Amino acid sequence: MPHTVYLSPAKINWFLHVTGQRDDGYHTLETVFQQIDWYDTLHIQLRNDGNIHLQGDSCGVAIETNLAYRAAVALKTFAHQHNHSNDVLGADIHLQKNIPTGAGLGGGSSNAATVLLALNQLWHLNFSHSQLQSIGLKLGADVPFFVSEHPAAFAQGIGEQLSPLDLPKREILLVNPNVHVNTGAVFTHPNLPRQHPALTTSLFELQQQLHEQPFQAQHRNDLESVTFELSPEVKMVYNALQHVAPTRMSGSGSTLVACPMSDDESAALKAWVANAPAHWQCRWANTISTQSTNGDIL
Numbered sequence: 001m002p003h004t005v006y007l008s009p010a011k012i013n014w015f016l017h018v019t020g021q022r023d024d025g026y027h028t029l030e031t032v033f034q035q036i037d038w039y040d041t042l043h044i045q046l047r048n049d050g051n052i053h054l055q056g057d058s059c060g061v062a063i064e065t066n067l068a069y070r071a072a073v074a075l076k077t078f079a080h081q082h083n084h085s086n087d088v089l090g091a092d093i094h095l096q097k098n099i100p101t102g103a104g105l106g107g108g109s110s111n112a113a114t115v116l117l118a119l120n121q122l123w124h125l126n127f128s129h130s131q132l133q134s135i136g137l138k139l140g141a142d143v144p145f146f147v148s149e150h151p152a153a154f155a156q157g158i159g160e161q162l163s164p165l166d167l168p169k170r171e172i173l174l175v176n177p178n179v180h181v182n183t184g185a186v187f188t189h190p191n192l193p194r195q196h197p198a199l200t201t202s203l204f205e206l207q208q209q210l211h212e213q214p215f216q217a218q219h220r221n222d223l224e225s226v227t228f229e230l231s232p233e234v235k236m237v238y239n240a241l242q243h244v245a246p247t248r249m250s251g252s253g254s255t256l257v258a259c260p261m262s263d264d265e266s267a268a269l270k271a272w273v274a275n276a277p278a279h280w281q282c283r284w285a286n287t288i289s290t291q292s293t294n295g296d297i298l
């Protein structure tokens with residue numbers, strides 16, 4: 001049987017405010033996501049014996065725990081519960097990881113979203129984006145954003161209330177000190193600030209502000225202080241980079257995002273990269289804008 005190739009993009013968070021905590025322990029956020037042109041690759045082939053197999057890069061977890069595998073199983077279960085298909089729902093999934101894991105780039109959530117979108121099509125299930133998003137939310141807070149297929153969005157709730165934004169393509173530098181951050185450990189830390197006031201700007205104003213300067217002084221990543229406490233090397237990278245160009249951490253870390261706003265800052269960052277310690281992974285990337293995608297990348 002032929003296999004189809006799907007690209008699964010990473011994301012960055014331009015800012016992340018923790019506005020409160022729900023009774024179930026999950027935190028409410030206000031954040032802006034944007035996809036970037038750094039991709040994992042999934043090869044998916046139908047199986048006619050009804051089994052789901054995952055091969056390729058393990059991400060350091062058992063197959064049954066891998067978010068790509070769990071997404072396929074969750075979709076199949078949902079399809080059976082909704083009597084949506086009497087077909088044999090099987091697939092071979094081959095995962096090639098390029099996006100670092102535990103790096104605040106949402107790679108696992110993106111893989112889950114890619115599998116949901118791909119198998120919804122290949123298995124002819126025709127579930128809506130909103131149905132796929134509610135299946136995906138149980139797998140990870142960032143999955144609904146990737147399922148939405150909008151390259152950028154303002155998110156509220158725990159990340160599932162999404163308003164698409166039109167943000168420009170920008171060149172950014174991602175620096176990762178090869179540290180794996182446990183998102184749960186950051187959110188459960190007693191020192192996490194949890195009471196960021198909700199934004200009062202309209203979506204239109206927010207979009208305008210981010211067009212002018214994506215790292216606005218009035219925005220923060222509230223997870224930075226705890227991640228810096230848990231992983232001092234992430235703080236070292238931040239301290240070094242922010243002297244050269246505007247810099248903020250993505251998600252719960254460990255990746256720092258620097259966004260040069262002039263040719264001088266761009267040149268200074270390139271010189272910085274040339275002298276950075278070898279185990280600090282530096283990678284230039286572009287954010288994806290509505291204009292640069294045709295909507296069916298995934």
Ligand SMILES: C[C@](O)(CO)[C@H](O)COP(=O)(O)OP(=O)(O)OC[C@H]1O[C@@H](n2ccc(N)nc2=O)[C@H](O)[C@@H]1O
Nearest residue numbers: 013025026027109140141142158159183184187251252
């Ligand atoms: C920080 C972000 O990356 C922002 O993009 C995401 O909100 C995190 O999403 P994620 O890595 O998919 O995380 P999940 O697998 O959903 O959650 C891991 C753990 O982080 C905590 N968690 C996560 C998201 C959230 N809004 N509140 C939380 O308190 C919970 O303890 C949860 O058990």
Ligand SMILES: Nc1ncnc2c1ncn2[C@@H]1O[C@H](COP(=O)(O)OP(=O)(O)OP(=O)(O)O)[C@@H](O)[C@H]1O
Nearest residue numbers: 059066067101102103104105106107108109111251
């Ligand atoms: N397909 C997958 N890709 C990456 N990680 C996976 C996958 N499946 C399960 N995991 C597990 O999930 C954990 C977090 O994955 P991920 O790389 O998405 O985190 P992250 O980039 O920090 O996410 P976020 O930006 O949402 O905080 C990893 O440490 C890994 O153990």
